[in-house]
Structures are given as C-alpha cells and as structure tokens.
Amino acid sequence: xxxxxxxxxxxxxxxxxxxxxxxxxxxxxxxxxxxxxxxxxxxxxxxxxxxxxxxxxxxxxxxxxxxxxxxxxxxxxxxxxxxxxxxxxxxxxxxxxxxxxxxxxxxxxxxxxxxxxxxxxxxxxxxxxxxxxxxxxxxxxxxxxxxxxxxxxxxxxxx
Amino acid sequence: xxxxxxxxxxxxxxxxxxxxxxxxxxxxxxxxxxxxxxxxxxxxxxxxxxxxxxxxxxxxxxxxxxxxxxxxxxxxxxxxxxxxxxxxxxxxxxxxxxxxxxxxxxxxxxxxxxxxxxxxxxxxxxxxxxxxxxxxxxxxxxxxxxxxxxxxxxxxxxxxxxxxxxxxxxxxxxxxxxxxxxxxxxxxxxxxxxxxxxxxxxxxxxxxxxxxxxxxxxxxxxxxxxxxxxxxxxxxxxxxxxxxxxxxxxxxxxxxxxxxxxxxxxxxxxxxxxxxxxxxxxxxxxxxxxxxxxxxxxxxxxxxxxxxxxxxxxxxxxxxxxxxxxxxxxxxxxxxxxxxxxxxxxxxxxxxxxxxxxxxxxxxxxxxxxxxxxxxxxxxxxxxxxxxxxxxxxxxxxxxxxxxxxxxxxxxxxxxxxxxxxxxxxxxxxxxxxxxxxxxxxxxxxxxxxxxxxxxxxxxxxxxxxxxxxxxxxxxxxxxxxxxxxxxxxxxxxxxxxxxxxxxxx
Numbered sequence: 189x190x191x192x193x194x195x196x197x198x199x200x201x202x203x204x205x206x207x208x209x210x211x212x213x214x215x216x217x218x219x220x221x222x223x224x225x226x227x228x229x230x231x232x233x234x235x236x237x238x239x240x241x242x243x244x245x246x247x248x249x250x251x252x253x254x255x256x257x258x259x260x261x262x263x264x265x266x267x268x269x270x271x272x273x274x275x276x277x278x279x280x281x282x283x284x285x286x287x288x289x290x291x292x293x294x295x296x297x298x299x300x301x302x303x304x305x306x307x308x309x310x311x312x313x314x315x316x317x318x319x320x321x322x323x324x325x326x327x328x329x330x331x332x333x334x335x336x337x338x339x340x341x342x343x344x345x346x347x
Numbered sequence: 348x349x350x351x352x353x354x355x356x357x358x359x360x361x362x363x364x365x366x367x368x369x370x371x372x373x374x375x376x377x378x379x380x381x382x383x384x385x386x387x388x389x390x391x392x393x394x395x396x397x398x399x400x401x402x403x404x405x406x407x408x409x410x411x412x413x414x415x416x417x418x419x420x421x422x423x424x425x426x427x428x429x430x431x432x433x434x435x436x437x438x439x440x441x442x443x444x445x446x447x448x449x450x451x452x453x454x455x456x457x458x459x460x461x462x463x464x465x466x467x468x469x470x471x472x473x474x475x476x477x478x479x480x481x482x483x484x485x486x487x488x489x490x491x492x493x494x495x496x497x498x499x500x501x502x503x504x505x506x507x508x509x510x511x512x513x514x515x516x517x518x519x520x521x522x523x524x525x526x527x528x529x530x531x532x533x534x535x536x537x538x539x540x541x542x543x544x545x546x547x548x549x550x551x552x553x554x555x556x557x558x559x560x561x562x563x564x565x566x567x568x569x570x571x572x573x574x575x576x577x578x579x580x581x582x583x584x585x586x587x588x589x590x591x592x593x594x595x596x597x598x599x600x601x602x603x604x605x606x607x608x609x610x611x612x613x614x615x616x617x618x619x620x621x622x623x624x625x626x627x628x629x630x631x632x633x634x635x636x637x638x639x640x641x642x643x644x645x646x647x648x649x650x651x652x653x654x655x656x657x658x659x660x661x662x663x664x665x666x667x668x669x670x671x672x673x674x675x676x677x678x679x680x681x682x683x684x685x686x687x688x689x690x691x692x693x694x695x696x697x698x699x700x701x702x703x704x705x706x707x708x709x710x711x712x713x714x715x716x717x718x719x720x721x722x723x724x725x726x727x728x729x730x731x732x733x734x735x736x737x738x739x740x741x742x743x744x745x746x747x748x749x750x751x752x753x754x755x756x757x758x759x760x761x762x763x764x765x766x767x768x769x770x771x772x773x774x775x776x777x778x779x780x781x782x783x784x785x786x787x788x789x790x791x792x793x794x795x796x797x798x799x800x801x802x803x804x805x806x807x808x809x810x811x812x813x814x815x816x817x818x819x820x821x822x823x824x825x826x827x828x829x830x831x832x833x834x835x836x837x838x839x840x841x842x843x844x845x846x847x848x849x850x851x852x853x
Contacts, residue, residue, distance in 0.1 A: 268565060308737070334397065334752045
C-alpha cells in the first residue's frame with residue numbers, strides 16, 4: 189500500500205512537472221487581453237506539485253498497511269485487462285492494418301472470456317457470442333443510427 | 348405562475364412517447380443499478396450517444412429516468428445481496444440484509460422503494476418551487492459569482508468529503524488539468540499536446556466516467572471475487588399492501604430524512620453523508636434503537652428516503668446554475684451541451700418547455716419507477732444470478748461500445764482502458780473519483796469565468812471577495828477548504844474543555 193501511495197504521489201509530481209513545462213512555454217502571465225493560455229494550467233500544476241509533495245511525505249511517514257494487492261487476487265484483474273486490450277486491438281489495430289470491427293471482436297472476446305474464466309458450455313458460448321453482437325448491431329446501427337467500427341464480416345453481409 | 352409552467356411541463360412529459368421513454372429509462376436504469384460496475388453515472392454516459400438523434404426533452408427524460416432507476420436498483424442489491432451498488436446504499440444494507448435473511452425481503456424492498464419515492468417526491472416539489480427562484484437570482488450573476496460557486500462546489504469535496512482532503516484536492520486538480528488539454532478556444536493555442544495530434548481533441552469526461560467508474564469498478568469487483576449468493580424474494584401484492592399499512596407510522600423519520608437529504612443533496616457528494624446521517628438520527632430518536640442493524644424497517648426508511656431526496660436535489664444546481672451536484676448530473680449536463688442547449692439560468696427563459704418538461708418528468712418518472720420496480724423485483728434479482736464470467740465481458744463490451752460511440756473514435760476506447768486502471772488504483776488508495784469527473788466537466792467553464800473575472804479586475808484576485816454575492820460564496824468556499832486543517836484543532840480544544848468539565852464534576 190505504502191509503495192503504491194509513494195509511486196502515485198511521485199507520478200503526480202511528474203505530471204505537474206510536464207504541465208508546468210508546457211504552461212511556461214505558452215506563457216503563464218498576463219497577455220495583451222488578460223491571462224495567457226498557460227495561466228490556468230500553470231497554477232493548477234503548481235498547486236498539484238505542492239499537494240503531491242505533501243502526499244509523498246505523508247506516505248513516507250505512514251506505516252505500511254499490508255500489500256496493495258496480493259498476486260492471487262491480482263490475477264483475475266489481469267484476466268480482465270488482457271483480453272480487453274486484445275479485444276480493442278483486433279477491433280481496429282493502430283497503424284495501416286484493418287481490424288475485424290467491433291461486433292465480431294466483441295463476440296470473440298465474449299466467447300474467449302466465458303471459456304477461459306468461466307469454463308462455460310460451448311453451446312452457451314456460441315449462442316451468446318452470436319446473440320450479443322447481433323442485438324447490439326441492430327440497436328446501434330439501425331435503430332439509433334450510431335455507427336461502430338466494422339470489418340470484413342459486415343462488408344460481406346452488405347453493410 | 349410556477350404552477351402554469353408546471354402544467355406546461357406536464358403537457359410535454361405526459362405524451363405517450365415520453366411516458367414510454369420514461370418506462371424504458373426506468374427499466375434500463377434499474378438493470379444498470381443492479382449490475383456491478385454499472386452505476387448511474389456510467390450507465391447514463393454509455394447510453395448518452397443513443398440520445399443524439401432524439402428531441403432534447405425526450406433525451407433528458409430518458410437519462411433522468413435511467414438515473415431514478417439506478418437509484419431504485421441500488422436498493423435491490425443492498426437488501427437481497429448485501430452488496431451496496433452505490434456508496435449511498437451502504438446504510439440500507441444494515442437493516443435490509445438482516446430482514447432479507449429472516450425471509451422478510453418483500454417488506455424490506457417495499458419499504459425501500461416507497462421511501463425512495465417519498466424522498467424523491469419531497470425534493471421534486473421543492474425543486475418545482477425553488478428552481479425558478481434560484482434561476483432568477485442566478486441571472487444576475489457575473490463571471491466572479493460563477494467562479495465563486497465553482498470554488499464552493501469543489502471546496503465541499505475537500506471539506507466535507509471525508510478521507511484525506513489532500514487526495515480530494517489532488518483529484519480536483521487532475522480533473523481541471525485534463526480539461527485544459529487541447530485547443531484553447533480563447534487564444535487558439537494548443538495546450539499540453541506535446542505534438543500528439545490525438546491529444547488535440549482533449550479528454551472527454553464521458554470517457555473518463557465510463558473508464559473510472561465502469562471499468563475501474565469491474566476490476567475492483569473481480570479482485571474482490573464477488574459472488575452473488577443472495578436471499579430469495581417473496582414479493583407479492585399482499586406483502587406490498589401490508590407493508591404500506593405499517594409505513595405511515597414512520598412519518599417523522601420520512602420527513603426528517605427527506606429534509607436532511609434535500610439539504611445535503613444539492614451540495615456535491617451529499618447523498619452518502621445524508622444517508623448515514625439520517626440513519627443515525629433515526630436510530631437516536633427511535634424507541635427501540637437496539638433493533639437497528641438487526642432488521643428494523645425504520646433503518647431502511649431513513650437512508651433510502653435521504654439518499655433519493657439527495658439524488659434528486661443534485662439536479663437543482665444542474666438546471667439552475669449549470670453546475671452539477673453529482674457525476675450523474677454532470678453527464679446530463681454534458682448531454683445538454685451536445686443537444687445544443689446552453690446550461691444555466693438562461694434555460695428557464697430560452698427553453699421553458701425543456702426545463703418544465705424535465706421537472707414534470709421527475710414526477711411521472713418516479714411514479715412509473717416505483718410501480719415498475721415493485722412489479723419486477725424477481726426479474727431484476729434474476730439478473731444477478733447470471734454467472735460472473737458472462738456478466739463481466741458483457742459489461743466491458745458495453746462500456747467499450749459506449750466509449751467509441753461518443754466521438755466515433757478508437758482512441759477513446761484506449762483512454763477508457765487507461766482511465767479504468769487509474770480508477771482501480773485510485774479507488775484502492777482512497778483518491779475520490781467524483782471530484783475528478785466534475786472538474787473535468789466544469790474545467791472550461793471555470794477557466795472562462797476566472798479569465799473574465801480577472802479581465803474585469805485587471806488581474807486582481809480581490810474581485811472575488813469585494814463583490815457582495817461572490818464575496819459571501821468565496822468566504823464559504825475558503826472556510827470549507829481550510830476546514831480539514833481546523834477540525835483537528837477544534838476537536839482538541841473541545842476535547843480539552845470536555846476533560847476539564849469532567850474532572851471538575853468529579
């Protein structure tokens with residue numbers, strides 16, 4: 189707990205440093221017609237720098253109250269984060285590659301997680317992995333006209 | 348005059364389409380309130396893109412009804428599963444879950460929903476009368492007054508939020524800093540982008556809400572290994588009617604809690620302290636306080652009435668001043684801007700049909716709400732029996748869809764992921780998240796108000812203290828900011844005098 193508190197306070201100091209640097213570049217004083225662009229961020233970041241230094245000292249002086257998280261409890265968290273990152277990647281990877289689109293990726297993600305973590309029955313997995321994308325597709329694309337990233341499967345179906 | 352306007356509002360709210368929208372909103376909202384990881388704020392945020400093509404009045408009715416639904420839904424999980432969906436339903440678990448274990452969940456839920464309804468109704472009536480008055484006063488406000496109100500808003504997080512006040516202050520500053528990223532509309536300069544074109548658009552608070560509250564909450568609940576093994580429900584018409592026969596006995600608790608709820612509620616972050624405060628009061632004034640915590644109906648009535656009264660009261664500053672009292676109200680404020688409305692006191696003059704339609708829909712929405720939740724409790728409880736390995740990816744996928752839909756941009760889904768991790772870490776370290784979101788929403792407004800005030804005063808900060816209205820508000824804000832420093836001293840002083848008094852007596 190103490191280590192993560194220290195690290196967070198340190199990161200906040202770094203953040204305020206980054207903001208102060210750019211605010212000074214923009215000018216944090218009084219321009220021709222009032223405060224310059226950097227004025228507001230500069231004072232915010234200065235205050236945050238002070239606050240985070242105090243938080244750092246507080247964390248330093250505090251006794252440790254047990255670990256932030258144990259490895260055993262952190263595993264399920266990683267099991268959510270990993271597939272989620274994979275889901276976003278196959279939806280539309282950065283760079284020139286084209287992805288599978290959000291609907292197909294969501295279906296695959298759902299199936300993967302249900303099998304990997306929940307050990308569900310394959311019939312159930314297939315049913316849900318098809319039903320969820322199809323239902324959301326009709327709600328978003330046809331009913332509310334909100335487009336999502338689409339891939340080859342949707343193109344093949346004529347959308 | 349007020350009643351004429353309310354009548355106009357009912358003509359807007361009571362159309363078949365808007366009543367249908369309200370029912371859909373309540374249903375969705377209750378599901379959202381029941382599901383882990385989806386609370387009022389991010390539920391409204393995810394569904395916000397669906398309202399882009401709707402008329403603004405129907406859109407706000409949908410969103411507010413989702414909010415009422417989520418407030419009702421929180422009671423279901425608290426009573427049946429001993430899991431408070433929102434911080435302000437923690438107090439409801441104290442007596443709700445013991446009752447459910449005794450097999451009296453029907454009574455407990457009926458009491459919870461009815462109290463919610465009474466609390467909400469009380470606040471709505473007050474809003475009906477106070478909102479136009481407050482808006483009229485606010486019309487005379489200039490930039491210094493608005494900035495002072497912002498200060499007051501954030502000072503109450505620091506002074507009244509509980510926990511480490513410096514951590515509250517830190518998240519407020521982070522929120523404001525994130526709001527300055529991107530194009531500065533006043534000077535046309537790019538700020539804090541460091542050459543990354545993706546940063547030019549800045550950070551949207553809706554994404555922050557979905558990430559911090561949605562993904563963060565999911566991560567937290569899988570870490571804690573939540574399992575939903577709850578009590579069964581025995582809801583039926585007879586139980587409801589029997590409970591309604593008992594409830595009028597608690598009229599004092601109802602009135603007291605509703606007043607506490609409204610009073611605490613229009614200040615940010617007020618719902619949670621309001622629910623605990625009215626629970627404590629109910630216990631103190633009860634004839635049998637020893638029954639509290641073991642399954643006393645009154646112990647459900649008090650926090651539920653206060654929490655719902657506070658939840659509704661949070662809408663008051665949102666519609667009159669354009670300053671939201673809670674993250675959910677903040678998301679709605681964002682919606683207003685997207686639908687092309689200018690939040691603030693001018694709404695009452697420019698869009699009376701919208702404002703009064705909204706106020707009237709609070710009446711209709713809560714009536715529909717209490718009927719729907721009473722009728723469908725078994726259905727909502729069944730949702731929580733869906734296995735976790737199905738619920739988790741479903742909620743995550745819905746969050747991703749919602750984030751993408753706001754601006755049709757992939758980078759927003761990545762931001763959602765990052766905000767999710769930040770939300771998880773911050774929540775574990777007791778950094779409060781609501782102030783961050785509110786600061787991100789209000790950042791532009793706060794900065795503009797500050798700029799204009801400083802231009803008016805040629806750069807002197809004294810302007811906030813010398814103008815009468817802003818002076819009073821700023822003084823209050825400064826008081827709240829220093830309160831965490833003063834309270835320990837005050838306690839010490841009192842402790843010393845108590846000690847003296849005690850020794851003198853002996």
